[in-house]
Amino acid sequence: MSALLEIEDLRVEFRLNTGTVTAVDGVSLHVEAGETLAVVGESGSGKTATALSVLRLNPVPPCVYPGGRILLDGRDLLRMSEKDLRRVRGDDIAMIFQDPMTSLNPLKRVGAQIAEVVRGASRAEARAAVIPALREAGINDAERRAGYYPHQLSGGLRQRVMIAMALVGRPQVLIADEPTTALDVTVQAQILNLLAELRQRHGMAVVLITHDLGVVAEVADRVVVVRHGQVVESGDVLSVFEQPAKDYTRELLRATPRLERA
Numbered sequence: 361m362s363a364l365l366e367i368e369d370l371r372v373e374f375r376l377n378t379g380t381v382t383a384v385d386g387v388s389l390h391v392e393a394g395e396t397l398a399v400v401g402e403s404g405s406g407k408t409a410t411a412l413s414v415l416r417l418n419p420v421p422p423c424v425y426p427g428g429r430i431l432l433d434g435r436d437l438l439r440m441s442e443k444d445l446r447r448v449r450g451d452d453i454a455m456i457f458q459d460p461m462t463s464l465n466p467l468k469r470v471g472a473q474i475a476e477v478v479r480g481a482s483r484a485e486a487r488a489a490v491i492p493a494l495r496e497a498g499i500n501d502a503e504r505r506a507g508y509y510p511h512q513l514s515g516g517l518r519q520r521v522m523i524a525m526a527l528v529g530r531p532q533v534l535i536a537d538e539p540t541t542a543l544d545v546t547v548q549a550q551i552l553n554l555l556a557e558l559r560q561r562h563g564m565a566v567v568l569i570t571h572d573l574g575v576v577a578e579v580a581d582r583v584v585v586v587r588h589g590q591v592v593e594s595g596d597v598l599s600v601f602e603q604p605a606k607d608y609t610r611e612l613l614r615a616t617p618r619l620e621r622a
């Protein structure tokens with residue numbers, strides 16, 4: 361049991377007026393230090409609800425966590441105080457999403473937003489951390505772009521800003537939920553390369569949530585296939601892709617044209 365992050369038999373429900381939706385129905389998975397783990401499945405399979413549970417970011421209400429544990433270095437994130445959890449967010453585990461506009465403040469310059477998430481530093485130190493963070497995320501002309509508002513940047517650059525912001529606290533785990541889905545194919549490849557490069561440089565683990573098995577084949581070490589809130593199968597990417605154990609995984613693979621060509 362030496363995994364960095366361990367999800368054990370997680371259950372996530374949304375208690376709505378119309379009834380209870382079980383989004384995650386007993387998911388177990390683990391993340392090793394430094395690896396890229398992909399979580400794949402169709403829309404509605406519970407990928408995002410699982411990812412958001414790690415930092416308890418599902419909206420409460422309607423979300424409840426009726427069962428399971430999420431262990432980081434042996435501490436259960438589902439039962440930790442809000443105060444301790446805030447320290448975990450960013451310092452230990454960071455998250456990026458499909459649409460950076462939902463996480464960026466449209467009224468603030470991006471440099472100021474990055475400075476805000478630098479913790480335990482003076483204002484001057486926080487400001488000094490901004491330009492290196494933008495550069496590390498592959499943003500050219502960082503001094504100028506730090507003064508831009510989110511809408512003045514392209515989708516790819518906005519995602520790079522989110523990555524800069526996520527990594528400024530040097531987390532051990534980065535959870536990326538469909539980070540390239542909204543981007544065109546060339547930019548998508550650039551962002552995936554950036555994530556791979558940063559993962560190597562800092563030895564962090566990446567949990568990549570995606571419905572795109574082509575992306576998984578390119579960047580992940582291991583894969584967990586989910587359906588209806590449950591794990592269908594998991595294993596290293598080559599074995600699962602070459603010899604899927606379950607019909608559902610075979611169907612998903614058949615529906616991925618980029619892999620058929622490979």
Ligand SMILES: Nc1ncnc2c1ncn2[C@@H]1O[C@H](COP(=O)(O)OP(=O)(O)OP(=O)(O)O)[C@@H](O)[C@H]1O
Pocket residue numbers: 374376381382383401402403404405406407408409410419422571
């Ligand atoms: N805030 C919420 N309120 C109510 N139901 C929710 C909420 N978030 C998720 N759900 C429900 O939980 C189930 C799982 O959703 P989830 O977003 O985790 O799936 P997903 O695999 O990430 O799909 P997608 O790829 O479309 O994001 C779905 O039935 C969804 O409608």
